[in-house]
Amino acid sequence: xxxxxxxxxxxxxxxxxxxxxxxxxxxxxxxxxxxxxxxxxxxxxxxxxxxxxxxxxxxxxxxxxxxxxxxxxxxxxxxxxxxxxxxxxxxxxxxxxxxxxxxxxxxxxxxxxxxxxxxxxxxxxxxxxxxxxxxxxxxxxxxxxxxxxxxxxxxxxxxxxxxxxxxxxxxxxxxxxxxxxxxxxxxxxxxxxxxxxxxxxxxxxxxxxxxxxxxxxxxxxxxxxxxxxxxxxxxxxxxxxxxxxxxxxxxxxxxxxxxxxxxxxxxxxxxxxxxxxxxxxxxxxxxxxxxxxxxxxxxxxxxxxxxxxxxxxxxxxxxxxxxxxxxxxxxxxxxxxxxxxxxxxxxxxxxx
Numbered sequence: 001x002x003x004x005x006x007x008x009x010x011x012x013x014x015x016x017x018x019x020x021x022x023x024x025x026x027x028x029x030x031x032x033x034x035x036x037x038x039x040x041x042x043x044x045x046x047x048x049x050x051x052x053x054x055x056x057x058x059x060x061x062x063x064x065x066x067x068x069x070x071x072x073x074x075x076x077x078x079x080x081x082x083x084x085x086x087x088x089x090x091x092x093x094x095x096x097x098x099x100x101x102x103x104x105x106x107x108x109x110x111x112x113x114x115x116x117x118x119x120x121x122x123x124x125x126x127x128x129x130x131x132x133x134x135x136x137x138x139x140x141x142x143x144x145x146x147x148x149x150x151x152x153x154x155x156x157x158x159x160x161x162x163x164x165x166x167x168x169x170x171x172x173x174x175x176x177x178x179x180x181x182x183x184x185x186x187x188x189x190x191x192x193x194x195x196x197x198x199x200x201x202x203x204x205x206x207x208x209x210x211x212x213x214x215x216x217x218x219x220x221x222x223x224x225x226x227x228x229x230x231x232x233x234x235x236x237x238x239x240x241x242x243x244x245x246x247x248x249x250x251x252x253x254x255x256x257x258x259x260x261x262x263x264x265x266x267x268x269x270x271x272x273x274x275x276x277x278x279x280x281x282x283x284x285x286x287x288x289x290x291x292x293x294x295x296x297x298x299x300x301x302x303x304x305x306x307x308x309x310x311x312x313x314x315x316x317x318x319x320x321x322x323x324x325x326x327x328x329x330x331x332x333x334x335x336x337x338x339x340x341x342x343x344x345x346x347x348x349x350x351x352x
Contacts, residue, residue, distance in 0.1 A: 046087070046114075046120045046134070046137060046145065047085070047086070047087055048342075049087075049142055049145045049341075049342070049343060050085055050086075050087030050112045050114070050147060051071045051072065051085045052342045052343040052344060053112065053147050053304075053343040054072060054083075054085050054110055054112060054150065055072050056300075056304065056307075056343055056344055057150075057261075057262070057291070057300055057301070057304050058072075058287055058290060058291070058300075059074075059290045059300070060072035060073060060074050060083060061073050061074070061075060070082040070083060070084065071083055071084050071085040071110075072085060072110075076286070077106070077283070077286075079105055081105075081106045081107075081108065081283065082101070082105070082106075082107050082108070083107075083108045083109070083110050084098060084108070084109050084110070084155075085110045085112065086109065086110070086111050086112070087111070087112040087113070087114055087147065088111075088113070088114060089113070089114045089117075090226070090227075091224045091225060091226040091227065092111045092224075092225050093222040093223070093224060093225075094109075094158060094161070094162055094222065094223050094224075094225055095220050095221070095222050096162070096201075096202055096205045096220060096221045096222075097205060097209065097215050097220055098155075099155070099158075099159055099162070099202060099205075099206055100205075100206050100209035100210065101155060103156070106154070106278075106283065107154070107155040108152055108153065108154055108155060108283075109151075109152075109153050109155055109158050110150060110151070110152050111150070111151040111153070111225060111227065111230050112147050112148075112149075112150050112151075113147065113148045113149045113150075113151075113227050113272075114145070114146070114147055114148070115146045115147060115148040115264045115265070115272075116144055116145055116146045118141060118144050118145060119135065120134060120135055120137060121133065121134060121135060122135045139337050139338050139341035140315070140318055140337065140341075142341035142342075143311045143312070143314060143315040143318075143337070143340060143341055144315060146264065146308065147262075147264070147272075148261075148264035148272040149227060149231075149261070149264070149272045149273050149274070149275065150261060150272065150273075150274045150275065151227065151230040151231065151234060151275045152274070152275065152276045152277070152287070153230060153233060153234065153277055154254075154277065154278055154279065156250070156251070157233055157244070157250065157254075157277065158225070159202075160244045160247055160249065160250045161223075161225060161229065161233065161240075161244065162202065162223050163195065163198050163199055163202065163247065164243050164244055164246075164247065165223040165224065166198035166201070166202070166221070166223055167191065167194050167195045167197075167198045169223075170194040170197055170198060171187075171190055171191050171194045174190060174194065175187075175190070177190070178190055195247075201221075205219065228240075230275065231275055233277065234256045234258070234275040234276065234277040235256060235258065235275070236252070236256065251279060253279075254277055254278060254279050255277070255278055255279070255280060255281050255284060256275070256276060256277040256278075256284075257275075257276050257284050257288065258273055258274070258275050258276075259273070259274050259276075259288060259291070260272070260273065260274075260301070261273055261274040261291075261301060262301050262304040262305050262308065263305050263308065266305070266308055266309060266312065274287075274291070304343075307340065307343065307344070310336075310340055311340050311341075314333075314336055314337060314340055317333070318333075318337070321333065
């Protein structure tokens with residue numbers, strides 16, 4: 001056991017100690033712990049929890065291959081509807097490479113607000129520089145991940161948001177060129193030209209993707225979408241909505257709805273909100289129907305609340321178990337840990 005034990009404990013020993021596991025006394029204990037910790041130790045990106053959360057809540061499918069493809073797909077419509085899912089504590093980042101889609105089809109962004117305070121990043125030194133990386137998130141940590149408000153927007157609206165935000169950035173960069181004898185006559189003239197620049201810049205990326213061109217990291221440009229901005233776009237109220245309307249290409253005659261969602265705070269039973277916008281009511285009505293229909297003795301919102309409670313209960317159970325961990329007796333606990341960390345109960349038929 002010597003060579004295996006040394007290599008294993010060098011890499012996994014900190015996690016084992018964190019879980020309260022004793023160093024194995026014999027080969028049987030070693031292999032039991034190795035098998036258990038390997039499954040726990042697998043690195044899971046935080047966004048995958050948000051994707052599973054949304055897919056289970058709304059009834060969408062995951063058809064990605066090796067992590068590539070749309071985050072969620074709805075095959076109950078023909079042609080299928082595609083969704084990108086993004087989550088954050090403060091805002092989400094929209095890259096210019098995500099606007100390559102068939103504009104004749106429905107394509108949505110789902111932005112999900114994280115309500116937990118769990119840190120998911122850490123800084124490491126690489127070649128003398130600090131680099132921000134995703135921390136190794138264990139299933140135990142993932143039990144603490146929690147989500148609140150959900151914003152579902154057509155990508156046409158996100159495209160207008162991207163252009164507006166990119167225009168603001170380019171305008172600020174070129175303000176020094178305004179004035180007599182300079183490149184731009186006045187501030188309005190600068191804004192108009194910078195908007196055209198933002199549109200052309202984005203179209204070049206889209207056309208490059210259409211021609212199967214690869215986009216380097218240096219060519220990717222990201223803009224922020226705050227949750228306040230998303231809410232203003234959907235509810236047609238506020239300064240950011242007014243800014244998008246100035247573009248004159250954004251269809252203001254869309255439908256929207258805001259309904260109560262799962263709890264974002266179980267103790268205070270504070271409900272989250274689900275914001276939806278579209279150019280008709282077809283998808284909105286279907287999402288509302290799924291959220292409120294009776295499934296296995298409760299609607300999807302109630303079932304997600306039940307899972308949130310199970311996750312917290314399991315986390316508390318894990319804290320108590322750490323001092324006297326018995327791998328043989330806790331096989332069911334291990335299964336629950338892995339399944340609930342992915343926002344789904346160990347019963348596969350929970351949402352069917």
